[in-house]
Amino acid sequence: MRSAVKLAVALLLGSLIVVAVYRADGDKAAPTAVKASPPVVSAQPSPSLRAAEAAKVQTPAKKKPRKPVAQAQPAARKKSKRTVSLTFDDGPSPYTPKILNILRRHRVKATFCLLGANVGDYRKTARRIVREGHRVCNHSRNHADFTTLSRSAARANVRKAQRKIRNVTGRSPKTFRFPYGASNSVTRAVVRGEGLRILGWTVDTRDWQGPPAAVITRRAVRDVRPGAVVLMHDGGGERGPTVASLDRTIRKLKAKGYTFVLA
Template sequence: MRLTRNLAAGFAFASAVVAGVVAAPSAPAQAQAQTTSFEIVDLAAAKKTVALTFDDGPSKYTPQILDILKRNKVKATFCMLGNNVGPYAATARRVVREGHRLCNHSRSHPNFTKLSNTAARNQVVWTQNKIYSVTKVRPKVFRFPYGASNSRTRTVVRAQNLRILGWTVDTRDWSRPGTATITSRAVKGTRPGAVILMHDGGGNRSQTVASLNATIRQLKAKGYTFVLA
């Protein structure tokens, strides 16, 4: 069977991602936290699928994002900080109740490459336990803060039976570039199998909230189906 143009493009894009040439760190400290490696889950890149992911919550903005996702019948992946789960326990439970995926994003968002093995493990395990105590669900996915990792810290994470999640599209919404810019970056950067990085916590996320409906609408218009990362 001959590969269609979309199929070939999808595999080429996925190969670039695995090689670590597509994704980039996306937080104010990214200049100090160079990403050394990425692992992107295979999202059936040959099909027009895309995954929305939200980092650094839960926060007061998360319910607004959940409302938009619900109206659009879209599921997403929420990479939660352990320190935020307790104060926003009801929101964390809502994420689970409405069918979204939980992702461990560490307890306090450190650069893992600067942590000892013990400190890195404590960040991961504490957050796993906290999320479980609140939601009764243990995440099966982990995303490194800033995307910063090395072979040592990846070994620590995998020892907890966690899959490492990267991204292929960085909206850089944390910089608050404007709602239209966030949407444009998400839509223009998306290829089949894309993982879009946005934030529902860590600062003022009103622009992210305001951009989300247009982002979803435009991606749907391009024929994309939303999947969990």
Template sequence: MSAITHRGRRPGRRPRRSWVPLMLSVAVCLSAVTLAGPAQAVPANDTIVDSTRRGGNTVALTFDDGPNPADTPRLLEVLRQHRVKAVFCLWGDYVLAHPDIVRAIAADGHVLCNHSMHHDDMASWEPERVRADLLQTSAAIRRAVPGARIPYFRAPYGSWGQSGTVAADLGMQPLGWRLAVADWEPTPADELVRRILEGVTPGAVVLLHDGGGDRSPTVDAVERIIPDLRSRGWRFDLPARRG
């Protein structure tokens, strides 16, 4: 007859343990990571950033409302030729429509920014509604670029309401601008060049657009102002990571 220990167990056999609590804990953790995305290197706060990291004669180029298959690829080519990194503030609907362009933006080493899902004015929105929109947009971006860092959020129309605080809670620094040249209106490239060169100030974040309409004049202007500014001693930087 086999030897039986007390409580009826055979020698050397460990009692069975339920893995259900452990699996539930892991599932909760994975769910939280999926919603929030990868941890950002620097914590965010709700101050709206409008300056570069280094200050001085530096400028940061930021582009809203893409990706846009008509103009974003050529803009990427211009930035690549001049070895300039920029911030692309992505409109969620267009991210879903053109994920290949989002991947091209990321592959070139540019910085991704959440610009909301449908480009709605969020000024009067409750925090829960803002949060749902920002999470949906970030999920769309990460569907195109798995594991992508999204360190910034820019409110559509610069109409912030409570969106800056919600974005900071999600690890995204609110991103503003110091110079806007109104390229969302039909404007010749010559005029855009003039507005940028005359309006830029040390450490400025510049608001431009690669989507939302015909942005070929903007791309033409960017191609011209980069070498011009460099010849005047300016350097290209990224926005500050924290206000």
């Protein structure tokens, strides 16, 4: 009797489970659908959720643009740098110490193109040029016109001046400036063969003509450009106007934003 009751209950329960899993359209669910396991939540997001996530990926938040940093452009900074080199030819002479005093007062360094023949007569001044941080340049032994010299004569002239400057000052020049700026392919080859860089100029104050100090200053300041090399003289004649012009020339160049570098 008990066995019959248990069998009837089992059949009834089976019928209820089958009825419960019928689909809404009347189809039967697969038999595996009746497995008594906990409901599984799908790991796949809904279409609307996928669209929202895709929108987030495709449209990142806009960042505020950064202002360009000028320091990150060294090339541009170099172009805007205003430098000038002051150079003095034909010394040393009695005027050179006065020029050195003005340069020291303004804390400006310059390049002195020395004649070998003068260095021996003004040893103390030549040594002072080096001691105070200025640069020495070979300007030949005796201010000869190098376009009239043979290869051997040009070489001897350069070497004698080089040796004299080195013996007196303890410093070997690395540059050479031709007297009068006069040279040819032969003499230029000689100078370069001695390991010297040829130094020219871009601004000629023509102080050797003896103009007033105001004219020398006006020429130097008017014609200067960034990177300019200014030609003046501390020897070779009356250089009082050059000395008198130098203080005002330096002040005006500084007022225009120039800094002074060695040539």
